[in-house]
Amino acid sequence: MQMYTTYRVKIKQYNNIFKETVAIYRHAVDYLITVCLENWEPVSALTGRNRFAYVEHLVHATKNNPCPAYDFDAKFYKMPSYLRRGAINEAIGKVFSYKSNLADWKKNPVGRKPSYPKAGYVYPSMYRTVMYNQTGDYTAQIKVYTRNTWDWITVDLRRSDMDYIAKYCRDRKQCAPTLQKRGKEWFLDFPFEERCTLNNTSVHNQTIVAVDLGINTATTVSVMQSDGTILGRHFCKLPKETDHLTHSVNRIKKAQQHGNYKTPRLWAKAKGINHDISVKTAEFIMETAVSYNADVIVFEHLDKTGRIRGSKKQRIKLWRSQEVQSIVTNKAHRMGIRVSYICAWGTSSLAYDGSGKVSRGRDGGFDTYELCRFQNGKIYNCDLSASYNIGARYFIREILKSVDENSRLRIEAKVPQCCKRSTCTFSTLISLNAELVSVAA
Known part of the structure; x- marks a missing residue:
């Protein structure tokens, strides 16, 4: 079986610089939720990566798709591609959950009707190489929205947190960290994946x-x-x-x-x-x-x-x-x-x-x-x-x-x-x- 554990690492020196990044990501998720709801019939007919590819085709301009149906690129100028894809997956998941709950409520209308989906308190994932780079044992670079553009900044990570990960998590697969705020402090949450074999004793x-x-x-x-x-x-x-x-x-x-x-x-x-x-x-x-x-x-x-x-x-x-x-x-x-x-x-x-x-x-x-x-x-x-x-x-x-x-x-x-x-x-x-x-x- 697969196990997932998460360990948080405190970012030492920065505080308010991440607020705008999170706000833009949440606005993007809200925008993409509207797109998914307006095109839910063709989206729901697809599965897996095809569903994601269809939504991205609706909002993102490429060489083969110069005129998408929605002006997402104009509203969220130069948004990193992996951050955009993360927002698309987040929006599809929220709309799918909303539609499923709504169908169940219509069959048995007990309690309140499911509310319209919103981004809520979601946080962006810092995908490797394009959003996050480990530059040292206790330092890293992350891409955030600062000075009206997307740029890299160097952050210092708490020494005790990184030493704990190096000691106890070196045999586990490290996934992309997530930027999180708890109270007035900011953290990078590192998820780890590992495989475990359970006993089959009679x-x-x-x-x-x-x-x-x-x-x-x-x-x-x-x-x-x-x-x-x-x-x-x-x-x-x-x-x-x-x-x-x-x-x-x-x-x-x-x-x-x-x-x-x-x-x-x-x-x-x-x-x-x-x-x-x-x-x-x-x-x-x-x-x-x-x-x-x-x-x-x-x-x-x-x-x-x-x-x-x-x-x-x-x-x-x-x-x-x-x-x-x-x-x-x-x-x-x-x-x-x-x-x-x-x-x-x-x-x-x-x-x-x-x-x-x-x-x-x-x-x-x-x-x-x-x-x-x-x-x-x-x-x-x-x-x-x-x-x-x-x-x-x-x-x-x-x-x-x-x-x-x-x-x-x-x-x-x-x-x-x-x-x-x-x-x-x-x-x-x-x-x-x-x-x-x-x-x-």
Whole structure:
């Protein structure tokens, strides 16, 4: 599989000189969007490079096309050819997306009608040799619009950023950088392409890392095999970082109580601590996976869209579960480890031994939310029970996918809990393996 990663490099000395370049590029994209909409019927009939070539024929004058239908060259005089082609591709993509969304809305007119496409906050790509040239380890030349013409300027790149790329990205293919603005600073975003080969271990021979991401405990990890054997249980709590985050959030609350609603520095500190928690959590998961030579890392599919209610909604909003999953996915794929997701419903509320729903926190008579009480009276760590269920649901799904239809129906008749994946627990996996052993015998 192909992986794409992007690293940003700060431009040190220039600031306002890039504004006009970006403005011209966005105006060009808006102009080309109008061209595509007016000629969408012939454009949509073409595919791939033919679609791009047709739009370029409409706007750009050449020896074989001296009089194009639109005066793009007059409006954007001496615009670099690669920048023009990038704007054409951007415009075609936006119009294609708009037409597709509009067709879907007409079939089912729910919500607002898709708005007219605009360039928005797009940024130009600095294509090699014609827009960007690396002149040294920490210097480069880029072509921008300055002094009423397109000209080259030399920019200094931050030393630490370039050293990082030279150290960690030398084996990857570097693509054309993109000029980006973040806050008041300008960056060159360098995308890198690499190929990774994921393992193809049979489900019956796999070792998985079942991960339960939490708010109180950063993550609870169980290392499992397909027969239900638990090879390891590990907890990552990060109490010091959690206390720092709580302290930072309380400072923001105190400032807001005194009327300071805009506190960018306090929020920047809280976000930095939160990001540090995400990075350390992802590192813990990867270290566990590597130490056990795991084949798959299994997460819950956590959908955090929609309105959040309750007294702990701020903690849930600050919970960066998706960031942890994204970091782990990138690192795991680079090492050939697969990443899978299962249904999150009931993994924490159902006991792993199949005894039913658990009583958690005050409902179970505990001062902490980490412990739970099963219906049979057993007291257990709730996150650890959830990690068992997460790993079990993955194995149940993969095992049933690997058998033929008749065998699957026979197994589901003997183990009816397998029919509904959202209620499967660790005990269901044990029953499934017992049935597979009896069938094989």
